Amino acid sequence: MDKQFAYLIYFLFSLKAGVLAWPYFWWHLKRRGQGESFFPRLGLRLPAGELPAGSPRLWIHGVSVGEVMSALPLVEELKKLLPRAAFLITTGTETGQALAHRQFAPHGAYVCYFPLDIPWAVHRYLDHLRPDVFIALESELWPNFLLSARRRGVRLALLNARLSEKSFARFSLFKGYVVELFNLFEVIAAGSPQDYARLCALGLSEDQVVMAGNLKIDRLLGLRTKAVSSTLLSTAPRTARGENSATEALSASMPGDLREALNLEGQPVFLAASTHPGEDEAVIEAFEQLLGPYPSLVLLLAPRHPQRAAEVGRLLRQRGLAFQLWHRLKAGQETRTQPVVVVDTIGDLLGLYGVADVAFVGGSLVPHGGQNLLEPAAWGVAPLYGPHVGNFLWAKDILDAARAGITVHDALTMAVAVRNLLDHPDLRREMGARALAALAPHQGAAARQARLIVKMLCGGPTGA
Template structure:
């Protein structure tokens, strides 16, 4: 009765959902790819996977795609004869995942409309499906279960903010949750929450956070200089990177930059909005502030080096790790406003000290660890951001110590990929090649 009711409702909701999707795609200047979302996979993509067993790895957007990379690499190493299909829901996630070398093809995840789900599964014919973090779609889950395809939730997470909502609708989520073969959660708190929502306790385990398994290393000075040369940043400047900023954060970041420059003559800011389509809005803020800037996409045509007090405005994706690597310190956005924060492990993995705001509900565990290990500074306001930046700018030894602490933290807290792969090996009996 649950699935019958759900599918009747989905018929009524499909039209408004399509209009919303089209509006968002047009508004962000990206193709809607409706055919793919209804299961029409390009023939040339299907040709790349036909005849081989298929592992399907789904990551909703950029954050999940980044977290999936250690698992993706491990899957490629463990199952070299398999085709790996990567899917995303968002356009930015797709743009990033399309460049991952360990996948065979990258597609959009289908709408949870029964004909679209069935058509996609008929064409992909997966032997194993891995869903990153918390994507729970009733039709997709039921169809995979009906076909006998092991379905695994990897790196599962239920944030403080979302738990109340999930719990309120547990009557809805318990049906698809019962169809997962295994639910591998990041922490014991996440495990308790998914069980409270309706997951079978005997199928839930704690595997740790895959984000801790991103590669980590100290960046040699020669590599840092080469990166700065690529972005036309003089080697003598002290670089602050403000990463993954949201609306309401650029103004205080720029104000802090102006204040810090008043007493320092060697500062440079790299500003990376979380959503590149917001760059025109951010550019307007810079123009009102009287701060000269250059967009990343216009950098090659610029033909000269930056100077102190200017800004590199990044309107591209997929370059974040390189930008962290050339930085002296980083502010991780989504944290000065109640967005939930972003991944502090990325700068830590490159030995870069980080600063972040009070709103880290989506990364509470990671934020606590970063603070406990002395790898970052948490501030509670824009004034606090200015003070913390000033402290780190004036103390290079402290920056180096915090960077070293971040690298030690990464080394001590890895291992989630290995635990996930062990769990996958228990559930996944390798199939023979398909005819």
């Protein structure tokens, strides 16, 4: 099939979808307790507010929370190299939008939603925002948007590029068309060696794809450095567990003093982070098994999507476990007295890793592909995770090389692994130290990727 004909088919399909599928989009949002993004993403309501002055105008897009956080060190580096630039930050989810407003808007960036890939929405946003450069983070490949932007002379870059095994297999079926879309990008910076290899295997030139490291590591180490600096300027770290650990020192410096908000007085803490449906049950069962040897154990249960807090609460009530909601503890409305805390906020998870003795990273017991396994490592906590980590194999490889990660398969193996780490604090500290040390050699991705953008704008070669 001719490529132009294929793009025409996609154009017509997306046009029809935009007209007919809006009820599903509305239902999808409402099912999650959302709806704010409906009109903006359909292109029916353009973003409000005055666009920032400056040149070049850089549009950076990250679909949700993880990508928004990864953009932080990149924007910092771009500001150093392009001090007169204006920044536009877009997201595809409402949770990502809330975080972007908190992180970027106070510093002069223009924050709004990214349009759905339907023709009228794409054209309205491009007419309104008028970017000079569009930077997509990770895996944002939208044909209508990319083709329209390129026709308008917008320079395109894909940074922290991610191509999972599943996407690689799917894209391979339509290799000719997909490679043409990737070729619209002048710069592609792979986020890991595995992603680099898959992008090249797909048919992209090795000169076109650059291995530049992963922004997520820079973001984690940057936040840790700020926490350490804050700690040194404030008070000496507390040793609530009788251990003068780096984790305690750092957690004491986090906003709102998370340890104090949790009313911890020496109790061990088990954090189950970014859990998905089907994982909460295993975490709760493992916690129940651990209460025998560790009756004072505190469970922090953080579902990947905070709007699932009510669902998680129902599971806990069914098992007869009392719990409290984190937002009430954080606000000082309640004092923690119960063994379980359900984390129902955005933006606090990274700090809570600094409070944990043991942490499980979700999205990995079920076939989702995992979440960022390195977040606990940044706080000196060796993570537990399930076997389904296909989206984060690069992170697992880092931890495996350092012997600093543990794979679990169900409630029983999770309980055994957590108890082993709680029973052997020296082993726990040693593995945590190895996990943290494993990140250092991978630092510097934000500076490298920012330099690629500058080289692109200056017309120089961007390849390796």
